[in-house]
Amino acid sequence: MPFIYIIYFLLMGQTPITLFQFSDQSDLSKWQVVNDGVMGGLSKGSISINEEGKGVFQGYVSLENNGGFSLVQYTFDPRDVSGYSAIELKLKGDGKNYQIRVKSESSQYYNYSCSIETTGEWQTISIPFNKFIPQFRGRGLNKSPYPGKMIGEVAILIGNKKAEDFKIEIDKIVLK
Numbered sequence: 001m002p003f004i005y006i007i008y009f010l011l012m013g014q015t016p017i018t019l020f021q022f023s024d025q026s027d028l029s030k031w032q033v034v035n036d037g038v039m040g041g042l043s044k045g046s047i048s049i050n051e052e053g054k055g056v057f058q059g060y061v062s063l064e065n066n067g068g069f070s071l072v073q074y075t076f077d078p079r080d081v082s083g084y085s086a087i088e089l090k091l092k093g094d095g096k097n098y099q100i101r102v103k104s105e106s107s108q109y110y111n112y113s114c115s116i117e118t119t120g121e122w123q124t125i126s127i128p129f130n131k132f133i134p135q136f137r138g139r140g141l142n143k144s145p146y147p148g149k150m151i152g153e154v155a156i157l158i159g160n161k162k163a164e165d166f167k168i169e170i171d172k173i174v175l176k
Contacts, residue, residue: 014083019154019173020074022055034071041067058167061158069159075106078152081175088126090171093118098158098168102132105152110136112146126176
């Protein structure tokens with residue numbers, strides 16, 4: 001392949017896009033916590049910025065009153081992601097499992113979900129779009145995996161079917 005074509009393909013490749021980078025100056029107004037209280041549950045979660053400028057989603061999950069989850073979601077104007085194939089998160093969990101969820105737009109009634117395991121250390125987790133499976137209220141849907149055309153919401157949910165405290169620090173969320 002001639003050198004000029006190699007340069008062309010390198011230049012035409014998509015550079016990563018940062019959907020959200022946490023810092024001590026971050027505006028959290030587009031981040032919203034949704035707890036199981038919407039169904040009568042007693043779980044509590046919150047989102048804040050720590051001294052290092054990282055986002056911190058923390059709280060506890062209660063199974064009382066049919067509860068069992070806490071979620072934080074970042075909603076934004078839908079953007080075209082057709083040139084990308086994965087979402088990457090740099091985070092530090094607490095050794096628990098979480099779900100990463102995406103929606104093509106925030107008004108979409110279902111989400112696409114992928115479970116991750118955290119180690120208690122800083123991790124960079126890259127999730128290919130085709131690993132996000134459609135679901136509604138935790139139940140799978142007979143639909144194709146996330147098509148990776150538009151994105152308007154990213155969420156992190158904990159709901160491991162047990163009462164537990166949780167804490168996950170987030171540095172950034174990137175499209176690759």
